[in-house]
Amino acid sequence: MNKIQIIVASALYALSGLIQAAGLPGPIVSTDWLASNLANVQVLEVTGQVKSFIKAPEFEIDKKTGKKMLVDAGGHIEGSHLLNSKDVRVERLLDGDKTKFLIPEQADFQKLIQSVGINSNKPIVIVPIGMDMSDVDEGLRAFWQFKVYGESNIAVLDGGLAGWLAEGRAFSTAPAPTAVGNWVAQAANKDLIATTAEVVQASKSGNIQLIDSRQPMQYLGINKKPDVAGFGHIPGAKNFAPELMSRSVDGALYFLKPVTYAAVMEANGIKPKEPSISYCNTGHLAAGSWFIMTEILGNKSAQLYDGSAYLWTKQGNKLEGVPLN
Template identity: 60%
Template sequence: MKKIQWAAALVLASMVSFVQAITLPGPVVSADWLAANQSEVQILEVRGDVASYVRSPEFEVDKKTGKKMLVEVGGHISDSSLLDFKKVRADRMIDGKKIKYLIPEKADFEKIIQAVGVNSDKPIVLVPIGLDISDVDEALRAYWQFKVYGEDNIAVLDGGMAGWLAEGREFVVSPSTKTGGNWTAKAERKELIANSEQVASASKSGKVNLIDARQPAQFFGLSKRDYVGAYGHIAGAKELAPELLAKTSKGALYFWDKNTYNALLTANGINPKSPAISYCNSGHLAAGGWFVLSELVGNKSTKLYDGSLYLWTLEGRPLVGVPLN
């Protein structure tokens, strides 16, 4: 009888634990939701400017209204970890060539994430700085890599740290001491990664949306990054400029709703329901296009071209653009 009671107690305890486990509301969480569930998740701040993690934020007071306005993000949410965006991507060998900016091998990515103290037992909320779409895309690139390696219990904080500070929420400037996490990859979803041959096929056939996630000047070939070997865009691509991907409120960037994204995509000649490949210069801004289509619009037939135009032009593949003087 005692054995039966003991077994029943174990079952009950496990059921209570299951019921109490927090469920993320979707790929994006609000500051209100995070504040209410802060102890139930792991907060991972993704930053290229790692010094800002321990630097006090800067505010200005509007002389007319007396309101305090955020000028520069600093500090971080209590009990968060810091992920250096410069360490998120890696050099890898492709056809005997060392290629920069690529997703790390599975074992290497596990080490990166474990080193900052992330575990497998709680949901993960990624926090960008949130002032510029480029820093938002840092978190979205990390999100995509987590997804490639099977992590589904993950979301991004809408508004980022900028929104958190603009709302007057608490922050700290102490260094993170978290190390030795046990996070492990649960899968390797190669279907989320486009290679050069798939991009070339999409360019030729027109059956897959090629989405260029760069600024118009780069899309049309008026300017380029120094590591990209030619001017312009891949033939057949449609532009989805990064400045279209989020709205500004109190200095922070927030995502639009699904209907707005569907309208923006359609207005740019992109069918929201068709298979798609997002690219940019190196695979950083492309994460924004991928996130919008895959996670917010719900088009799961969306890939990211890792290496993007850096790899494309390194392979001697052509771009098209407007004539330059």
């Protein structure tokens, strides 16, 4: 090997090392990994509690152990961008009818993500608050929409902001960046989105399993959310409740191991590797079961029913549940 070849080989080796360092280890990253790679990624906090972004977190001292405990998450990881989860889903025309809670059109989602300063060709790490499965699902809903529009270099922080803070890591209360990014959305991957017609067919045939991602009281029809025009679940659906999707450590929620998720699903009559459609009330909590199925268990035949029970009942379809007084 001559001198020029040695120089070129060394340069390529160094470049490959940089690329590997900047890449994501998988769909979930730990706080240790993120702390070591902050310069190589874009951190995107997704929350509806936007005021907490510039408010200091609250801690208290456990009187028995003397340990500093997180009471309320606040602030953000240094350099984070802020995405209001209330802007992630929109009202738009569907079959000529105004319908809420839907994924934005390609151009609108691209504009939203650019407006919070996210760029193309650099890994994105989504950070939910991480204290309740509902706020974790805010981040996972955004993750699903990124996937629909072609983003593959993306992950979620295990434990979220709460886990970061509970470990005593540094935080900032500076305002969110105002620079506009250049992130580009690709054509929608419709394989990730289930339509009402597909859900009707799945309900009738049983060939595709339906996963209801709500709490048991809503699944059974004992109570309901105002946006859903009926009590109970889509006929044939199995329940995978939010409280089964994570474990709590020092006030922060963490994902379970794949083998644990598989066992929990089997116990609820759900086949982890079979084609599935996740839904909830409006398409928010369903992102949790979709993420677990697709990104943790590797089931690439999983879909999310956008609009969920709200859309199902809006279009005149029936739910079933337990008898009510």
